[in-house]
Structures are given as C-alpha cells and as structure tokens.
Amino acid sequence: MKITFERRAALSRPVLFAAPVIALSLAMLTSLILFAALGKPAGQALYSLLLEPFVGWYNISEVLLKMGPLMLIAQGLAIGFRANVFNIGAEGQLIIGALCASALPVYFPEGSSPLMLPAMIAMGALGGAAWAGIAAGLRVRFNANEILVTLMLTLIATQVLNYLLLGPWKDPHGFNFPQSVTFPDAALLPILLTGTRVNISLLAALLVSALAYVMMRHRFSGYQLLVGGLAPRAARYAGFTEARAVWVSLLLGGLMAGLAGACEVAGPLGQLQRSVSTGYGYSAIIVAYLGGLNPLGIVVSAFLMAALFIGGDNAMVSADLPVAAVFVFQGLLLVFYLASLTFIRHRVILNWTRRA
Amino acid sequence: MAPLLQLSGVSKRYGGVQANAGIDLRVDAGTIHAILGENGAGKSTLMKLIYGVERPDEGQVFWQGQAVALSSPSDARRLGIGMVFQHFSLFETLSVVQNMALIVPGSKAELATRIRDLGAAFGLSVDPQAMVHSLSVGERQRVEIIRCLLLNPKLLILDEPTSVLPPQSVALLFDTLRALRAKGMAILFISHKLEEIRELCDCATILRQGRVTARLDPRQGTAHDLATLMIGRPMPPPVHPTPHGLGEERLALTALSFANEDPFGVSLKDVSLSVRGGEILGIAGISGNGQQELAALISGEIALKSSASSVTLMSHPVGDLGAAARRKRGLAFVPEDRLGRGAVPDMSLADNALLTAHSRGLVQNGFINRKAERAFTAECITRFDVRTAGPQAEAGSLSGGNLQKFIMGREMMLNPSVLLVAQPTWGVDIGAASEIRQRLVAMRNAGAAIVVISEEIDELFEICDRLQVLHKGHLSPSLDVAATSVEQIGTYMIGAAA
Incomplete structure (x- = not known):
C-alpha cells in the first residue's frame, strides 16, 4: 500500500481554526485515558486542568498574569520561526533579561528614582537580545546551528543565575535562601487590575502583539523574513541577505524574552529567584506554533496555554496529579496540533496497489 | 495485427481542470509518433497515464491488444514502456550510476561501463560517478535518456528530449532513434520544435485544451500549418531585430575568474563580455557548462569580494556588491528556475x-x-x-x-538598463515563447542592454545581435549573428573549435 500526502488547494480560514480545536479535544481525550490509567480521578483532573482556571476572578487573573510573558516570548519566536531561524533558547534569554534587570535594584536596594523601572526594563530587553545575539553572530560568522547554540546558552544562563543567587547577589538577610533582596517599590511594575497580581506588562505584551502583526503583515522587513523562510533561494535572488534575517530574528526573539524576564522580576516575583525560570521560554514555542505563527493566533494560544499552567497547578492539588502530567498534556497538545494541521493541509491518498 | 499501444476515450481531470478529454491514440511498433501541443494542452498528463504515473478517470488503455490497468511506472516498465521525463525524476543525493541501479539490474561497475558506452555512442557524456544534485538541468536530462535506453524498452516516451542538446547531438540522437525504430521500437516523441517533428516523425497527434484536434502525417504540410493546428490561430511571425545605433557600454565582465567551491560545480576562467545599450548578447551552450555560475555572478547572487572591477554596471565596479545593490544600479534578472527562485x-x-x-x-x-x-x-x-x-x-x-x-513582465516593468534572462522560453508554449522573444527585441529597440542565456540555438539566432558560447567555464569570443552559422556555434558548444 502506498500512502501519499497531497497538498490541498486554498484553505478557508474556518478550516484552519479547526486544527487547535481538534488538537485540544484529542489531547483531552488521551489525557483522560492516561489519568484514569494512573488511577487518578480523571474527571476531577480534567475539570481542574481545563475549567477551574476560568472559575472565579482570582483564577482568571492568574491566567492573565501567566499569559503576558508567554505571549511576549511567543511573538518574538514566531517571527524567527517564519524566517526558518529556530531560536529554542528563549528560556536562557529570559533568565539573562531577568538578571540584567535585577542588577539595578540589587545594587541600589533603597533606590527610589522613577527612572529605575524603565532602566530595568531596557536593560532586561537588551540583555536578552545580547544573549541571543551570541547565537546570531556564531551562525552568521561560522554557520553554527542556532538551535544548538541557543539551547546550550540556556544551560549557561541557568548556571550564571545559580552562581549569582548563591554568591554575590544573595540577600544577606535572606536566611541563606538562594534569592536576591526584595526590590524597592520603585523597581516594581504598577498593578493593572487592583486586588490581583496582574501588572501593566500584560498591556505591553498586547502592544507587542499588535506591533508584531503590523510588522509581519504590513512592513517590508517582515515580508523579507517571510520570503527567507518560504524560499531561501528567492530571497537570495532578490538580494535579501540571510545574515540580516538571522540577526533580526534572533535579536527580536531575545529582546522579547529578555523583556519577559525583566517583567517577571519586576512583577509577580519582586526579587530575583531561581523560580524566574519556570519554562516559559519552552512553553512559548508551543504557544507560537499553536497560534499558527500568526500574531493574532498567538494571543489566543497564549491565553489557552496560561490557563493550562493554572489548571495544572490546580490539578496537582485537587486531583493529586504529578507535575509531569501537566507537561504530558502540553506535549500531547503540540503533537496533536501538528498532526491535525498536516491532515488539514493535505489530503491522504491510500493507493492499494495490486501486483500484476 | 493489434497496435502496440492503443488508448480509447481516455479522460483525466485534476480538480477543476479537464487535462485530457476523450483521447484516442494508436501507436504501432516501428514508428515514431509525435505528440504536439502547447503547454497545458494535456501532453504531459497523457504521457503520465500511459506511463502509469496517473490513472485515467475514464477510458481504456490497451497494450498489444490486451486491456491493461497501469497503476505504477514499474508496471509500465514491466510491459516494456520507458519514459524520459521533461523534468528530472532522479534522486539528487545519489550518483548517476546509483540512480540507474535503482531500476536497472546489473552490478554498478557494469552499469558504469554501459553508461559510458551509451554516452560515447550518442554524444551524451555523463560521469557515472557524479552526484545528481551537482548536475545541471541539461545533464540530468541526459542521464534520463541513458537510463531509459539501458532497459531496451518496446515503447520509448521522450518528453521534449532535444531541448538540451547541441545541434550535432540532436542529429546523433535522431540517428539513434531511427536505428531504434528500425529495430521495431515504437517512440512517442513530444516536442514543440516543429521542424524536428517533420524531420523525424511518421505520424503526429495534435492536442489542444485536452482534446485531439488533428491526426496527420507531419511530413506533409509545413511547420507553419502544424503550428496553426496546435495553437488554433496563425502563428506569430519571427522577429529578427533590425540593426540600429548602439548606446554606451552598460555591462562588462573583464577577465572574470571564479573558482567554484562545489567540487561538482563549474569554475569560470577568464570570462570577458561587454554589452551596450540597444543590443542583445546571447550566451549559447549546453547548460552545465557554467551558465548557472555566470548568471549568479552577473546578478550578484555570487559576489566576488576581492575583484570588484571584474564586473561593471554602467561603468561602476560592482563585482563585490550583492544582488540588491546591483538591482539598484539598474540590473534586472529572470532566472532559469521560476519556482523557489524567481518566485x-x-x-x-x-x-x-x-x-x-x-x-x-x-x-x-x-x-x-x-x-x-x-x-x-x-x-x-x-x-x-x-x-x-x-x-x-x-x-x-x-x-x-x-x-x-x-x-518576465515583472522584471521588464522595472525598466532596467540591463536585463539578464536565463532560459527565457524553457517549458513555455510556442505562442508565449514567441511573445516573450518579441518583447525582448522591443526592449532592445527601446535602448536596453540584454543578455540572454539559452540552450535554444534557434531562439538565439532569432533575437540576438551577437553570440558568445560557454563551454566548460570558458567563454568564446563574440560572434556576429549575421556572420556566423548554427554549425559554427555548435562547434564551440562541444569545445571542438580550434
């Protein structure tokens, strides 16, 4: 039997929206079976995972809190992914961004200048961009694969974070916990929704999404990146340089991840701690693809992924699920999404060949 | 006696396009049968149905009188049908001989010898050990022809086989095909070169918009008659440019040398040319002799950091500039590969x-x-x-x-000072091809400098003022079209000129 995939002609928008829906349904069904096999209350687990995040104002606000960094990072990554530049190390760029932003309040713990916060944000964003820039430079100069380099730089970033928190930056009054001093008020982002932890970085993330949309749809620079991703030889023919695409993709991705890192320490954390690295940088890869690498789609998928994070926390408490179960669910979601997208874009032709 | 191959009422539809509608065809052993039609007339689809690549929606295929349902090319090969595709169907990551070994029995050493023998016999020289990805389109087509001949088929389908051969080799190929016919082989010959069909074929079936519009003996009637039947209207006349005053020098290569890092690529040695406003310079030669490299060196897709002055545009050295910078200086370029490069x-x-x-x-x-x-x-x-x-x-x-x-339209609408066109009419139907040539001549008359890289000698003679021939990375001296002959160009094409 021969199985061939034939690309379908034009696809309507509603059909493309079907992929995430199908993926979510299949991931739910599979995890239901998995949870049941683990001997956990499957119904309760799914309720905690999928519905509880939307029950009550507190839960919803926590979803919004997590949505911000996911959206920020995913927007930056998606630009690179569409240009065939695969930045897998957003987690490391987020850590470096958080470090750079933390330097100010760590060295000026009593600081009260209104310039402190903007400077932190700028340092965080630039730090993330510089970290990703290492990978860009190595790729352009030595053709070093950016997937490996960004991934390895993440490991280095984690060690830098550990070193600072266990050594020079450790809070002297912190009972030896690996964390920095708590930041002064001047180093904290204003709260957006009173009574919650949601700060104005959510607005920044939405603004970045709008800018990403404009760039990819209406800017010539975005178009050049798309051409480089879809047809590298056409880009060379037109004179769009590959080096520029690599630099732009990685710097933008690093900038966004660094910004997200700065917003974490200046937002919900209020200090630098190891838990700044919770895997946003990796989850954002899933967010970017679930959103179809489309700036608007990413807003939706970031919201869904954030809800999954909150739901996962809930499920660990209420249904006694292991933490790995949440990652399994995320993984299922991505795999089913890519699979359903393939089946939506292609027609499968089964050819039962009879041997003469 | 039953015909070797017979089709009755064969139809094939792709989505909304009726590619073939109720086609009847009869091919007898020992004949060369031409299939004529414009691009999109359904020739390729019909060949795919015969070769088992596609299955007809309706109608029946008979082989030596027996109804057959071909479901794959290997079925077709088992019956004795061989096909040389217009577009390569070779594995790029394998060598020539490895590609052959996939469908031809025998040890690799044995195959390599047979490949060399066939190559020598038919002027199809190919290194059996070369990797296919490093071969040009023209060389790949040579490999296809040899691969088919290795199988000694009863019916050989050739889709535009002569488009990549120099005139001397076309004559050799025709001798080969005639010899095969004499041995009783049937040949389906697809070509848009009407003179060739009149010279070689015993009968012709003409397709237009998926239907058979005529069956005739091509030796009776003129090429003009055939063209009219094929495109459904009288053929546009050829457009020999009339000489006129030349402008200033627009593009020049001066002793340009390029050492190709790709071991299978072609290095250019000491290439010089000069084009002035109001003239068309043709670069003749079989592809794979440095055409791709030459085009990329002129377009800026390959920039030479160390020798800026080896390429000049409007008298400015641009050899070290990239494609975008050269476009800004008035260069436009139509590359030979349309999908993925030109678009x-x-x-x-x-x-x-x-x-x-x-x-x-x-x-x-x-x-x-x-x-x-x-x-x-x-x-x-x-x-x-x-x-x-x-x-x-x-x-x-x-x-x-x-x-x-x-x-072509997009690049022409840029009103370039210099237009570089590689293989302008490759795979383009006769009506469109003549239109493209007319527009090139019109641009020349309007004062543009044009370089045309083409394998089609007739085309070059029709529209060019001067010709240079590229062979193994060397460019011949400039030859005035009015004072040279196809044979002389052909001699340069195979490197036999003294």
Missing part, C-alpha cells in the same frame, strides 16, 4: 511582485503599499497576458509558461 510558490502574485519591484513605489517608509502592489501586479498580468485568477492567486498555482510570463 515564491506559496505567496500570491501580488507578494511576488514585491520581491523585486519594491523600489517602484510599492514600499513607503518601510510599509507595503497594498494598493500600489495590487495595481502593479494587475498591470503586469494584463500587459503580459498572464492567465490567472488575479493578483491574489498563488504563484505555485500557475503553469510554467504563465509564471514565466509573470516574472
């Missing part, structure tokens, strides 16, 4: 116009002006008669000829 298949025609026409007011302050983009595209579609649903159609959905008209 992005997954993007709309409008977005493909943006690829090189962005400097024509299509981008303002970094923003894409969609209105201007659509207007430019629509004008290109109308002026160059691109058959498509509109500016929003994906480039990949256009037929090869239509896409070529679009790319």
